[in-house]
Amino acid sequence: MKDYSFVSNTVIKRLPRYRRILGDLSEKGVKSVSSTELSRIAGYTASQIRQDLNNFGAFGQQGYGYNVERLQRQIGEILGLRNEYKMIVLGAGNLGQAIANYTHYYKSGYQIIAIFDVNPRLVGLRINDIEVLDAGSLTEYLENNQVDIAVITTDKDSAQAVTDVLAGSCIRGIWNFTAAEIDVPEDIVIENVHLSDSLHMLTYYMNQNGLRIKELSS
Amino acid sequence: MKDYSFVSNTVIKRLPRYRRILGDLSEKGVKSVSSTELSRIAGYTASQIRQDLNNFGAFGQQGYGYNVERLQRQIGEILGLRNEYKMIVLGAGNLGQAIANYTHYYKSGYQIIAIFDVNPRLVGLRINDIEVLDAGSLTEYLENNQVDIAVITTDKDSAQAVTDVLAGSCIRGIWNFTAAEIDVPEDIVIENVHLSDSLHMLTYYMNQNGLRIKELSS
């Protein structure tokens, strides 16, 4: 893994999207793609796509474009997808269970190895063949197992407390699905999936779009 | 709802976050907050927060700051949260079920009124007291019921087909949880929750952070 600290977050955010689109093309049997074609699919300018990619190297070929399969793999390498990641899910509620099943679809190398919950009724169950363990045993578990990512799907009020337990452990990344704004130690990276924020954005644009349509038709 | 088409998407994206933080403060009993205090919590500059808000009006008071409760309500109004929204969930899998339960937590006025699935085994079930209906009856349902938002939690390959059924109906917004890049008609707004993209970003920053930490300690 190279040091790309000079690359801005705005660029990084677009990488998984590029990779996903390349995967779609690859499935369709497309072998090569130009930045102009990519720009039509992704909705960015061709210029931007070339700029973005050139932060990481020269992946294309003049007069030809990009090899779809190779570029997909190369972006995957930039993102760090060649590794295997072990994950645990904290909170065996509906969302936790959904993720335990959902991430199984990924062939990209993410493996959920345990689910934790405070509810004694859930402890001992198996979800998608993954054992639900007592949240009280989390610290001990982290001492005896190599885990990379913790997925937080507890209720909002427990999110910070549960994160404090993760501090100083082998956990390097937190995928936070609660609405809480969590403080994390420097050596842990956090990615927030604030679903309510997403729904509120949708709502805003629905209303604005309604206005725009009315205006056009008047 | 006013026309805010002059406000950029970069600004809009921060609004739900501001509102959420104001809600947290309000719960703690905080009555007023300055842009400087907000900046510490949100991680933006005070200047940016004031700039953002002034796109929509003057909500503060010199020498005092912002009234927490009122500003939260005002941002809610900008986002369109005073309305009631009726939602349907397309796909009664783990994620669909999780969302059917999850969104019930929102007091903000979102109501799930039906879930659709192609699997005859699931049709007729009740999830969180919401009926699972046959996907085949979707068109008819949309003709006879007022629905604002469709949540798509089908598999990736069905996402476009299901969207085509929504075109021309009463649906004004799509909340897409599949990895598909969906084409939508002009009068429908789409908000994508690409969970795999989010996980890939986390992975990238985990690896970059690892590098940074190693460098510091060497």
Added chain:
DNA sequence: TAGATTGTTAATCGATTAACAATC
């Protein structure tokens, strides 16, 4: 009133787009 903090203009910074020489 004096102190604090907003609303807003101007300055800076960064990101996007345009353009084109290099080259496959």
Added chain:
DNA sequence: TAGATTGTTAATCGATTAACAATC
């Protein structure tokens, strides 16, 4: 070779930050 398309520099555009007068 001629045509196409990249890699990359330069120009433009937009977003963020700084600064401060207005004012509570």
